[in-house]
Amino acid sequence: MNDLHEITHPYSPGAQKGPDSYLLVWDAPNLDMGLGAILGGRPTAAYRPRFDAIGRWLISKADEAAAAQGEPVEPEATVFTNIAPQGADVVRPWVEALRNVGFAVFAKPKIDDASDVDKDMLAHITRRRDEGVLRGLVVASADGQNFQPMIEDLLEDSIPVTVIGFHEHASWAVTNPRFDFVDLEDIPGVFREPLPRVNLDALPDEGAWLQPFRPLSSLLNSRSGANHA
Numbered sequence: 001m002n003d004l005h006e007i008t009h010p011y012s013p014g015a016q017k018g019p020d021s022y023l024l025v026w027d028a029p030n031l032d033m034g035l036g037a038i039l040g041g042r043p044t045a046a047y048r049p050r051f052d053a054i055g056r057w058l059i060s061k062a063d064e065a066a067a068a069q070g071e072p073v074e075p076e077a078t079v080f081t082n083i084a085p086q087g088a089d090v091v092r093p094w095v096e097a098l099r100n101v102g103f104a105v106f107a108k109p110k111i112d113d114a115s116d117v118d119k120d121m122l123a124h125i126t127r128r129r130d131e132g133v134l135r136g137l138v139v140a141s142a143d144g145q146n147f148q149p150m151i152e153d154l155l156e157d158s159i160p161v162t163v164i165g166f167h168e169h170a171s172w173a174v175t176n177p178r179f180d181f182v183d184l185e186d187i188p189g190v191f192r193e194p195l196p197r198v199n200l201d202a203l204p205d206e207g208a209w210l211q212p213f214r215p216l217s218s219l220l221n222s223r224s225g226a227n228h229a
Helices: 030-039 051-069 088-101 119-130 144-156 214-223
Strands: 021-027 074-083 104-109 134-140 161-165 180-183
Touching: 021 030, 021 051, 021 119, 030 074, 030 161, 051 074, 051 088, 051 134, 074 088, 074 119, 088 104, 104 119, 104 214, 119 144, 134 144, 144 161
Parallel strands: 021 074, 021 134, 074 104, 134 161, 161 180
Antiparallel strands: none
């Protein structure tokens, strides 16, 4: 089995075509929001995802693809994140830890709604596909509106796709039989402690609090207002 290593597919437009890739794209803003909703606040150390465990899981996926095609397939993982104004010092240790594990990081200033990393994630996937090196894709996100059209295109090209996230927030992926969904908590070693999750189908007799996904004040910056599922 391969060891975790430095990424050989930098996200620069002029980078050379690399070897066959099993690509993980991690939507940090989306998954952070989902984890915060489950926990009801910012995660403590026990509830922060362990990216070394995620990396080993991805390596196993790449090894399976390599065995199936009889040629090497490299695991490639990139975390996409926004950096809030004056937030670099807070985020820097996390970014450096990710890079030390073997994840690339694409960081973008969070200036307004248009500065989200959604388009950058899709562009990275498109580039790998157009290079002809994409042998599998893992999308870590509950954002079906952003990713589902791309996923459908890749499936038409017989490229396997897995979505990882939290089943409470990704019904579009959980119920789709065309690709695999893996709950993040089901990947071995990702969390040190079980998440305090609330299942609407098995609520405790005394009831349970479900925290909002975002503060009400976020409506002031939204042109469309609240969207109803």
